[in-house]
Amino acid sequence: MNTATITTTAPKSVKIERLQAISSHLSTHPTVSFIGGGNMAEAILCGLQSSGHPGAKLKYSEPFAERLTYMQNKYPEMVGTADNFQVIDGADVVILAVKPQVLRQVLSSCSDVLLKNPSTLIISIAAGITTQDMHRWLHTDQPTNIVRCMPNTPSLLGEGAAGLFATDGVTQQQREVAENIMRAVAKEVLWVEDEAQIDSVTGISGSGPAYFFLIMEAMQNAGVAAGLSPEDAKVLTLQTCLGATRMAQTSEDDLATLRRKVTSPKGTTEAAINSMEANNIRKLMEDAVFAAANRGRELSKELGQEQ
Numbered sequence: 001m002n003t004a005t006i007t008t009t010a011p012k013s014v015k016i017e018r019l020q021a022i023s024s025h026l027s028t029h030p031t032v033s034f035i036g037g038g039n040m041a042e043a044i045l046c047g048l049q050s051s052g053h054p055g056a057k058l059k060y061s062e063p064f065a066e067r068l069t070y071m072q073n074k075y076p077e078m079v080g081t082a083d084n085f086q087v088i089d090g091a092d093v094v095i096l097a098v099k100p101q102v103l104r105q106v107l108s109s110c111s112d113v114l115l116k117n118p119s120t121l122i123i124s125i126a127a128g129i130t131t132q133d134m135h136r137w138l139h140t141d142q143p144t145n146i147v148r149c150m151p152n153t154p155s156l157l158g159e160g161a162a163g164l165f166a167t168d169g170v171t172q173q174q175r176e177v178a179e180n181i182m183r184a185v186a187k188e189v190l191w192v193e194d195e196a197q198i199d200s201v202t203g204i205s206g207s208g209p210a211y212f213f214l215i216m217e218a219m220q221n222a223g224v225a226a227g228l229s230p231e232d233a234k235v236l237t238l239q240t241c242l243g244a245t246r247m248a249q250t251s252e253d254d255l256a257t258l259r260r261k262v263t264s265p266k267g268t269t270e271a272a273i274n275s276m277e278a279n280n281i282r283k284l285m286e287d288a289v290f291a292a293a294n295r296g297r298e299l300s301k302e303l304g305q306e307q
């Protein structure tokens, strides 16, 4: 008996079970295609693959030949190409991972193929650009399914943090698909009701890894200036940062209480904290977060004018 005979004579219930299995597999692992194969796309692609997403269902397009070759060599199981249309066609989810300045051109040129299948979910990770602008750049009168997402690069290790916003056209099932993709690479995934809050998420977690890299770099340099080797200063800095984060995540104490518990009256920490407060560290951090969030709003104003 050949395979074809088995398939055609299988009882109806077996066929239904097979179809359900295929459909459940598809909903667990949709085909996710990235337009733009840069830093953030790589972080999410790599995180998704590490979480068990099949490489054949992870695709990306990247026009820069050197970058494409790097990606193809590093992730041979995934599908990489220079052709945007090729990765969009047949994708369940298209993630727009180009710079904000390139997004209009990408959406305008890919509109037909992006909108060909109305169930295709579009997720943009571009900072600043609003769903309203993206909808306009798609040149359609139909409602579009767009989720705006602000991820961050620790997604590479499954340690990301992300904010999501959905337009009205996004179905509950599509929300779940978007959330599942981000949950595979991020420990914290939250939905915001007001799209403007995505700029605030950018100010905290989207840009945030760079703040901590800068702080750790400065702390390492200070350790060297204080007489440690660069290696020792680095390992102590990194482990202290990690240990403090883990404590903050697991303790019932709030952050201020945890700080006070390190700070003995008239002790060493008090001297350091007083120095930081005198240098206005709180204002410095508030200015940094607002600068990033405001830059998102500026990008929207600068680029959103384009038709």
Ligand SMILES: NC(=O)C1=CN([C@@H]2O[C@H](COP(=O)(O)OP(=O)(O)OC[C@H]3O[C@@H](n4cnc5c(N)ncnc54)[C@H](OP(=O)(O)O)[C@@H]3O)[C@@H](O)[C@H]2O)C=CC1
Pocket (backbone or CB within 6 Å): 035, 036, 037, 038, 039, 040, 041, 061, 062, 063, 064, 067, 084, 096, 097, 098, 099, 100, 102, 106, 125, 126, 127, 150, 151, 152, 153, 206, 207
């Ligand atoms: N990096 C981060 O930490 C985060 C970034 N984001 C957002 O992610 C997006 C991408 O950022 P990031 O990965 O850092 O940037 P990258 O420059 O690393 O990646 C963008 C990639 O898109 C490619 N590209 C340019 N034009 C096109 C096109 N027409 N079609 C397809 N691909 C194209 C670029 O190629 P080429 O180099 O040749 O131009 C580049 O490789 C941005 O919108 C950013 O706001 C969001 C959260 C965090």
Ligand SMILES: O=C(O)[C@@H]1CCC=N1
Pocket (backbone or CB within 6 Å): 127, 202, 206, 207
């Ligand atoms: O710097 C940027 O514009 C992007 C968005 C958030 C992190 N990187």
